[in-house]
Amino acid sequence: MRRITAILCATALAGLFAAGCNSDKKTYSDAEYIMFADTLSTNMVFPDGAYFSIPVASTVACDYDRTFAVEVIDQGSNAIEGYHYRLKSNTITIPAGERTANVEVAGIYDHIQDTDSLGFKLHLLVPDQVHWTGLYAGSDYTKVVFYKGCDYDLDAFDGWCVVTSLLLYDYPSALDQNYQRLILTEKHPTEPNTIILHDFLYDGYDVTMRLTNDDPMEPVIEMDEDQVLSDEQTVFGQINADNKILGTVSPYYDSYYNTCQKYASIWLYVYLKDLGTMVGTVGHYYNVLEWVSLEEAVRLKIENNMSGARDPRDDPDYPRNNQGNADRE
Known part of the structure; x- marks a missing residue:
């Protein structure tokens, strides 16, 4: 089953991007793209229950908040959401004047075996006009890998x-x-x-x-x-x-x-x-x-x-x- 963890609010986003970014904030040849900072993130999970971060980046800063949804792709994953891990939120927000935000993930320590290497794929849902194609095609997806870490002993x-x-x-x-x-x-x-x-x-x-x-x-x-x-x-x-x-x-x-x-x-x-x-x-x-x-x-x-x-x-x-x-x- 392909489980979607977030639904993109198309109406709100249409209004958001219709306004466009303040030209004074643009730093990347006036082109705005939103993507995961990397296509692979490897993380260690400790008993403290802390979240680890999957960074999302924009090529420009805007003078308003930008919110996007994130979905989990079950195909090819061996980690179970709600059992091995959980997302802090199914959306991310890049604040006004900023170019980065993070998808926050917490591994569920007690459900991860010592020898487990677990992974799942995330998809960043963005409108076509900020979706980067060509050389960076696929940057709206990332693979998240995590495994159990033990306290230093x-x-x-x-x-x-x-x-x-x-x-x-x-x-x-x-x-x-x-x-x-x-x-x-x-x-x-x-x-x-x-x-x-x-x-x-x-x-x-x-x-x-x-x-x-x-x-x-x-x-x-x-x-x-x-x-x-x-x-x-x-x-x-x-x-x-x-x-x-x-x-x-x-x-x-x-x-x-x-x-x-x-x-x-x-x-x-x-x-x-x-x-x-x-x-x-x-x-x-x-x-x-x-x-x-x-x-x-x-x-x-x-x-x-x-x-x-x-x-x-x-x-x-x-x-x-x-x-x-x-x-x-």
């Missing part, structure tokens, strides 16, 4: 973690040919917002990552430069520089984390130096980190023989019952 990234690494796929350790590892992570005792990744990619080499929380919409991961990932001999079978494989986050690809789903996506820039001088680039490698419970970590270790320097059955919280002892044997 460093504890979510403290514990057992499965690492899947393209660096390990291309350069496995001479002692371990697996491109997946089970590692233990913990909050840094002195550095804020920082997680220690023990034995991150190769045994015996810990690295750190910082989870920024300045902007909930940009949960970015940062890493110090020149972190030692391994020695060259273990990985390459030979020494090309100072016997250290170094890494940090790639400057070309985003590294980010998701608190709801307890995972991190890290693009590593891997390189070699000799006495502080750059020798060469190994490459840019994608890594996925997924945090799991102690029980899941034990299962992965036993059933999948997951590699890693640490065994989750050595965790102090692992139950020391008969079953646990049997697993260890």
Whole structure:
């Protein structure tokens, strides 16, 4: 069913546009067009119930208010109005002297699953004389995508973690040919917002990552430069520089984390130096980190023989019952 959430008042709009805009306000070659500012809007929904904004723009300012209706297009949408989200209003008004307004949308947090990526399409109902065609045809439509955001919680990234690494796929350790590892992570005792990744990619080499929380919409991961990932001999079978494989986050690809789903996506820039001088680039490698419970970590270790320097059955919280002892044997 195609549901219309607003009805355009044709009579009122006809009178509105008959008057036209004050010529003193015009700034775009005397042409007036109304459109969505972008054809795609991606948004995060938090428990506070706050609205997020979908901007609408006009090429000129007028000396009177301009009101337009908005409709939801159900076709191609996987979000249900009234269940996953609601509009604050089915109309928007560009105030006199202004050129922008916003469609306000609230996501219904409790009805959005952690792994949901929901979307729907909006249509801005404007008269033909302010509808932009040609290069900007379709600008009266926009796709709205939203997903669940969780409050910043460093504890979510403290514990057992499965690492899947393209660096390990291309350069496995001479002692371990697996491109997946089970590692233990913990909050840094002195550095804020920082997680220690023990034995991150190769045994015996810990690295750190910082989870920024300045902007909930940009949960970015940062890493110090020149972190030692391994020695060259273990990985390459030979020494090309100072016997250290170094890494940090790639400057070309985003590294980010998701608190709801307890995972991190890290693009590593891997390189070699000799006495502080750059020798060469190994490459840019994608890594996925997924945090799991102690029980899941034990299962992965036993059933999948997951590699890693640490065994989750050595965790102090692992139950020391008969079953646990049997697993260890």
